[in-house]
Amino acid sequence: MKDRFVVSRRRTGFGDCLWSLAAAWRYAQRTGRTLAIDWRESCYLDQPFTNAFPLFFEPIGDIAGVPVICDEQINQVSFPGPFFPQWWNKPSIDCVYRPDEQIFRERDELSELFEAQADSEANTVVCDACLMWRCDQEAERQIFQSVKPQAEVQARIEAIYQEHFKGHSIIGVHVRHGNGEDIMDHAPYWSDPEFALRQVCAAIEKAKTLPHPKPVRVFLCTDSEQVLDQVSAAVPDLFTISKSFQARRAGPLHSPALGVEGGLSALVEMYLLARCDTVIRFPPTSAFTRYARLFVPRVIEFDLNDPSRLILIEDSSEDLPAS
Structure with a gap:
């Protein structure tokens, strides 16, 4: 045969x-x-x-x-x-x-x-x-x-984990912006960009109020330097992993323009998000956080039909109070 x-x-x-x-x-x-x-x-x-x-x-x-x-x-x-x-x-x-x-x-x-x-x-x-x-x-x-990342990537992930994650309850935040590309199914979440970023910041503050067994730290991953600047200004105690961005509105991070290092940075963030205690997904339609969605014990997502509504996913799903 x-x-x-x-x-x-x-x-x-x-x-x-x-x-x-x-x-x-x-x-x-x-x-x-x-x-x-x-x-x-x-x-x-x-x-x-x-x-x-x-x-x-x-x-x-x-x-x-x-x-x-x-x-x-x-x-x-x-x-x-x-x-x-x-x-x-x-x-x-x-x-x-x-x-x-x-x-x-x-x-x-x-x-x-x-x-x-x-x-x-x-x-x-x-x-x-x-x-x-x-x-x-x-x-x-x-x-x-x-499927496991190459040893070099795993070593980088572990080093960052030991330096920034160990001994803390980590709230991981992923904000998929697009930076000028056609973001297709994600677009409705960005119909009002200022409101979208306010909702992300509100979700972070509400995640901090949930029970945490260790001191809380906030870890932000995004494909937009503009988003990084704005969220960092609103949540000054967060941390990020150093990486290269494309110019404003020049397109996504998954681009040959950033070389292999762009792919390595993406993997590091994807796997670190999956080691967080709580993950905020904006938008929840992004496949980048699917790994975290499957394995992180507590996930916060946004309802497209009512963007002010936050959805807390644990052992049983429930809503977080609206702003």
Whole structure:
């Protein structure tokens, strides 16, 4: 029988990459396929033929029994047809440019395939679309527990933890701004930017009033230097990790303009947020904090239908009092 594959292709930020990988892994597990992690053309690199996965994460041969290809071998593998979605059966040269509407169409086709709990007759299923929300939380946890950052990144995370986190109850705050990019589903949260930042600051103050077993510190992660300045002015006792920003309105942090260091900084913050005692997610639609959402014991989110309403997620969900 010919080998069969699921190819997880993503070039976006790490949150999207890992969440979409979880959906691809679950399908590979259910259908007995090999999982190929193809992160070439990554937004963190300016080298189109370099697979970003082994650059940032430790090599891995299988995930819970699913065989994995994740290194530079990806450049030599010839995946067998036929392919699903149908687009990928075109000659290679015709597949280079895919308009946004085609990507969205493939996302929907893959979603239908996953939801049907069926197996495609194709030998290779190509997952080259955002697949957030297309798997169960156990699949997400499996990926986040199986995939480990490179030793250099882990060492950096541990050093920061020992210096800033140890001995404190840490309130982690993630503010996804966009800095001029098209933030799509996040946009409604920023319809009134001044109000949005007031709500973030209000959430921090309310998080401080919750029970904490140790002295409290506030850790801020954001993709906007403007947000950093404004929140720091309102909450002067917070701390951040030094990193480079793009110029105001010049675009996101996941950009080749910042080089590999931009990707390393993102991983450090993503994994440190998951070691906080409380995490505030603004907006909660950001995949960057999905890791923290799954493992941090206390999470504060915002209700899009009523932005003044804060949602406290613990063992049982409840609302925090409005401002």
